[in-house]
Amino acid sequence: MQGIYERKVNYYETDKMGVVHHSNYIRFLEEARCHWLEAIGLPFEVLEENGITIPVLKVECEYKHHVTFGDTIVIKTIITEYNGVRMTVTYDVKDKKTGKDVIIARTKHCFTDKTLKPINLKKKNPDFSKKFEDLLDTNYNN
Numbered sequence: 001m002q003g004i005y006e007r008k009v010n011y012y013e014t015d016k017m018g019v020v021h022h023s024n025y026i027r028f029l030e031e032a033r034c035h036w037l038e039a040i041g042l043p044f045e046v047l048e049e050n051g052i053t054i055p056v057l058k059v060e061c062e063y064k065h066h067v068t069f070g071d072t073i074v075i076k077t078i079i080t081e082y083n084g085v086r087m088t089v090t091y092d093v094k095d096k097k098t099g100k101d102v103i104i105a106r107t108k109h110c111f112t113d114k115t116l117k118p119i120n121l122k123k124k125n126p127d128f129s130k131k132f133e134d135l136l137d138t139n140y141n142n
Contacts, residue, residue, distance in 0.1 A: 003036025003077030084122035
């Protein structure tokens with residue numbers, strides 16, 4: 001299941017040129033990821049109650065087209081790599097009105113315990129791991 005998250009651009013997220021400031025896209029990715037985790041039944045609260053955190057190790061973002069105040073973006077969230085210890089989430093962000101690519105992005109994560117020590121989710125919680133494995137899309141090509 002790919003996650004789909006829609007949001008309208010707020011005025012305060014724009015810069016002096018009237019376009020979304022580049023730093024805000026990282027926040028949008030986090031919003032989409034949180035929304036997607038909730039949709040698959042693994043919200044951060046549940047993960048943390050089970051002693052699991054998913055810190056961000058790396059963010060890659062390729063800016064394709066700008067959006068402005070009032071525009072709506074649609075963010076598709078896809079797991080493109082998963083091995084139980086690390087995971088890559090790929091995001092396809094489009095302008096809802098025009099269908100143009102806004103950004104193509106990736107976040108790389110690892111699974112850790114509460115002390116931020118890396119864990120293997122396949123061993124720590126096989127049920128959670130299965131959910132991520134089932135969502136893995138090795139054929140995704142952006």
